[in-house]
Amino acid sequence: MTSLPDPIAVTGTAPTASKTATAAENLPxxxxxxxxxxxxADRALTEALRLAGAADGTITGIHAYAARLHDRRFKQMEGGLPDRYRTEDGIEHQRAVHDSLITRGLGIISDSYHDTAAAACAATGVAYGRLSPEGKNYRQIVEAVAAGGFDLLALGAQGLGAVPGAGIGTVCERVARRVTIDLLVIRDAGRALGDGPLVAAIDGSARGFGALKTALALGRSLSVPVHVVAAYDPYFHYVAFNRIAGVLSDEAGKVFRFKEQEKLHEEIIDDGLAKIYRSHLALAERIAEEDGVAVTTELLDGKPHVAIAAYLAKTGASLLLIGRTGIHADAGLDIGGNAENLLRSAPCHVWLGASAFVPPLDALAEETIRWTEEADAKLDRVPDMARGMVRLAVQRFAQESGHTVITCDLIDQATRKLCPHFGGNARREAPVIWSPEAEALAGTDGDASAVAAIRLRSEKRARRDGADRVMPGHVRPFLEARAPARWSAAALARLARVPEMVRDTVRQSAEAEATETAVAEITPALLETVIAASRQMMERTMQSGGHPTLLPEGD
Known part of the structure; x- marks a missing residue:
């Protein structure tokens, strides 16, 4: 399939009467x-009905069935039929039965899905349309999005093949990479939008602010609190430069100007980026005030997707809204790294925003402020990962100061404001001392590379706190951020045989055991250990007059 265009619908490029706009006007x-x-999928339909009802909108259901795929697979399996079917009459009879199933049965199933959805829409007065294309499911969904003029696609993170611990299914993952409109991914079938706050994650990009505008509209429509977060990682370059220092020769270090680069990153990361991200949050508060929505804002530090996932869990969020690509996106990027990681790890539903919103102040700055050639050249010396954000910050500084031309001197003024330690007054950092408790805690991860990274990030956190030694409190945030243990396919298959009413308990026990023992993968052996312990506990309960066991031998 040819790649699809990736249009960005930009709104808000000039001041509008946003104070009088209703939430429904910004809903899909x-x-x-x-x-x-x-x-x-049923939860996706339920939430789509709520949104369409609030916006006087319409719903179109789509169910794709691969008739040709089933027909091809049946023909491949004819040679494996039992002997009693492998006669002329038997083969022809089975072909006729299968042809009837393919030509009529799959269509009937698809119609049944639509009938159920249409009845739900009729009960709430929402117009309903049907799409039943034949072909590969993810491809048909993507093509329908491209051709249908839709504002939002809602689908489940998993389908009928869902198994515990699987995260997102292949259809969801393939669709998420290819669609060019807003995407609502249902991760918890038992939870409604609004069962917890809505959280918008912004990074200064147009799509980040687009996700914010959607969150504000949803918050007003659902009467749900809206939180806005921005996350940056002040630890990465400390880790990177310390690791690079171990492999550079003296000559290479001079060519690379290692100490100057390290100093520049330290000052920009520690002082500048935090202020830039705070300015994003301040701008978000102004946008929310214009839309008549009160928001809670918070600046997070750490690996962005990890810090955001932790915030979602802490606040009990029901929905994360984030731009599908962020401030560092290049042309043709299908999905940003943080968006992709959060699609997999967020403990709530995820809304990937494709539409963009350029705040009026930033749009006005782009139109009215120009840069001298010397200023452009000076900006080019800023590290790539920070250049886009620094540009925004300097333009905002110029606006506040009443300037329409940015010069090198104006950049220096903005730098002194954002990075007060830049220049000759840079901080001198003494060697870091580790407390014995912190040393022991940092060594609990069995992966040597991970331990080294945790140690460097912990040292950086201690420096930022002004502490003279690393304590356990500096280490714990990075231990808590470690990825959970992976489930092997065999362990997932074994878990699926556990009775449903205790399956979640067993899963949680297995994951807790893996965390406590620093195991990277949950295997059938580990799972059997947990099941045996659960069975013993149930037997003790039964013997004391409690409920009968739910985990018989072999299950």
């Missing part, structure tokens, strides 16, 4: 819902 009105009768 033409919603496409992927149907397959799974719990996740």
């Amino acid at each position: 009105k033409r919603i496409l819902v992927a149907l397959d009768a799974s719990d996740h």
